[in-house]
Amino acid sequence: MRNFPLSRGTVAGLIKGYVAVSAAVYTETFNGMLGNSPTNLLMLLALGIPTACIVVMYFVRPCTPSLDEDNSTEHSHFMYTQISSVVLGIYLMVATILGDTLKLSQAVTYLLFGIMILLLLAPLAIPIKMTLYPNKQTKEKASTLAPSYSTDSLSGADPENSQPLLGSASTTLATGTNESDDSTDLDLLLAEGEGAVNLKKKRGPRRGDDFTFLEALVKADFWLLFVVYFCGVGTGVTVLNNLAQIGMSVGANDTTILLCLFGFCNFAGRILGGSVSEYFVRSRMLPRPFWMMCTQIIMVVTFLLFATGLHSLIYVSTTLLGICYGVQFAVMIPTVSELFGLRDFGLMYNFMLLVNPLGAFFFSALLAGYIYDKEAARQHPGVLEPSDCYGPDCFRLTFYVCAVVCCCGTLLGVFFISRIKPVYQMLYASGSFRHPRSQQQLH
Numbered sequence: 070m071r072n073f074p075l076s077r078g079t080v081a082g083l084i085k086g087y088v089a090v091s092a093a094v095y096t097e098t099f100n101g102m103l104g105n106s107p108t109n110l111l112m113l114l115a116l117g118i119p120t121a122c123i124v125v126m127y128f129v130r131p132c133t134p135s136l137d138e139d140n141s142t143e144h145s146h147f148m149y150t151q152i153s154s155v156v157l158g159i160y161l162m163v164a165t166i167l168g169d170t171l172k173l174s175q176a177v178t179y180l181l182f183g184i185m186i187l188l189l190l191a192p193l194a195i196p197i198k199m200t201l202y203p204n205k206q207t208k209e210k211a212s213t214l215a216p217s218y219s220t221d222s223l224s225g226a227d228p229e230n231s232q233p234l235l236g237s238a239s240t241t242l243a244t245g246t247n248e249s250d251d252s253t254d255l256d257l258l259l260a261e262g263e264g265a266v267n268l269k270k271k272r273g274p275r276r277g278d279d280f281t282f283l284e285a286l287v288k289a290d291f292w293l294l295f296v297v298y299f300c301g302v303g304t305g306v307t308v309l310n311n312l313a314q315i316g317m318s319v320g321a322n323d324t325t326i327l328l329c330l331f332g333f334c335n336f337a338g339r340i341l342g343g344s345v346s347e348y349f350v351r352s353r354m355l356p357r358p359f360w361m362m363c364t365q366i367i368m369v370v371t372f373l374l375f376a377t378g379l380h381s382l383i384y385v386s387t388t389l390l391g392i393c394y395g396v397q398f399a400v401m402i403p404t405v406s407e408l409f410g411l412r413d414f415g416l417m418y419n420f421m422l423l424v425n426p427l428g429a430f431f432f433s434a435l436l437a438g439y440i441y442d443k444e445a446a447r448q449h450p451g452v453l454e455p456s457d458c459y460g461p462d463c464f465r466l467t468f469y470v471c472a473v474v475c476c477c478g479t480l481l482g483v484f485f486i487s488r489i490k491p492v493y494q495m496l497y498a499s500g501s502f503r504h505p506r507s508q509q510q511l512h
Contacts, residue, residue, distance in 0.1 A: 070406040070414060072134050075502050077403035078350065078357065079147050082343020085398045086154055089336040093161040093329070094185065100168055101182025142204055146195050151340060153191040160188055162333040169325040276492050279410030285417055290408060293485040297358060298401050298421055300478025301365050303428020304471035305394035308375070310433045311464070312387070314441065318463040320380045330384060331391040338364075338395025346400050356493045357404045362482030364393035365475045372475065376468035378461020407496060408489065432474075437467040 073080045095110075103109040135143050164181045167173065173181075274280050276290060285291045308315065312331060313324040321327055342360060349355040367389055374386040405417050442455075444463045449455035496502060 070403070071411055072132050074134055075136065076143070076147060076347060077406055077502070078343040078347035078399065079151075080343070081402035082340045082399040083147075083150060083154060085343075085395075085402070086158070086336050086339040089332065089339055089395060090154075090158050090161055093165055093332055094189070097161065097164060097168075097182055097185050101178050101185075149195065150192050151344065153188065154340060155337070157185070157188040157191070158333050158336045160185065162329050165329045166326055169323070169329075274410070276408050276489065277410070277496060279412035280417075282413040282416040282420070285409045285413070288409075290485070290488060291417075293481060293488070294358065294401070294404060294408070295421060295424070297361055297365075297478050297482045297485055298397060299424040299428060300474050300481070301361055301368065301397040302394065302424045303432055304368065304372070304474050305390060305397065306425055306428045307432040307437055307467065307471060308390055309394070310429055311437055311441070314458070315375070315464055316383060317457070318459050319378050319383050319461065320459075321383050327383070327387055331387050334388050334391025335395040338392035339399045340395075341392070342396035342399030343403075346403070350493060350497055354494045354497045356486050356489050357400045357407075358482055358486055358489070360396055361400050362479055362486065364396045365478045365482065368393045368475045369472045369479070372468040372472035376461065376465045376472075378465065407502075408492065432467070432471065436470060437464060440464070440466050 070077055070080070098113070099105060099110050103113065137143075164185065168178070168181070274284055276288075280288075309331065312327055316322075316324040316327045342364075346355075346357040346360050349359075350357055371386050371389045371393065374382045374389075401421055402418060405421060406414055409417055441458050441463050444460075445455040445458035446452075448458060448460075
């Protein structure tokens, strides 16, 4: 977020997209290089992965970002990375399905593993090209813009004071222009000079400023984003955790294909969510959570399709849900950075990720697990602990509850978008992210 302030959605989609395909990468590594050895896999996870992280940690550091919104070189680099990542995702899905359905020789397995490594390393072509053929014009622009750039404040100022969680509804819907914001700042400074007000005590951060984690916790928008995100991801992770049982209950015996399909669509949703939200937030100043709302509407329909229990719809439902589930991640990350800044971004981001275990606990363990076990006991009377359940009734009620939860998330999303729309209109009024005045400069 700090190194690419003008492409936050694209960056978030790419990073989370690679996370989505990481399980398939480890599967191919297990089948190829590790020879299906559990011991070798544990050694890789215990020693190989931490070593790789330490080696590349030097390259993960703050740098002077490009603030030129018309930087065609950066756009082409992102496009190349997105294309290579999509090719990697498609390749992994095909390779996994082939490995599951066909008996491949050891030579073919090693070949598939080697191709995967080449695709993983494809983005390294960008720094190699930039090193061998540096762009002098880009370097001059960066050095020119660097002095006026503050890494402590990479978020925009809000024309409207952020309201507490229990603030009045009328004041939360108020809007303002940049001119009125400037006049308000001038009035406050004059009042402080006359001793009428202590600006440092009276004025807190506004949406778009850098918030501390505790300051964000008392803001209504923070909790609205948390709940909307919970409705989408909490219900989606329920299907992900139980996808094998869902497939078996409707007669899809080969659940590997189902899991691969969900994994690839989840990856595609993250890439698309980041890119599409970035395009529309720049061109139309459309708040990013709009796409969370749209995908949750689709998720309502998808859960109802799952509830029918028809084998012919299981693959269509899985595809739709995977894409919508991925979009939630790619949209949430830049939204947090834009509304609450980067000061405690790590804390806020990881706090938002609590919706994963919370959703898994409430919707997967308590709801889906209880209903599944109860239906399995009904189908196998006399069996102490039946493990298999077949038919649409195994998950039908769970899907209905998930559909209702996504309906609530959609309604909350409409209200949330109406609150933050003025913020995005100000942040992206010039067609790209606006860098705000820091609080210290204002004081």
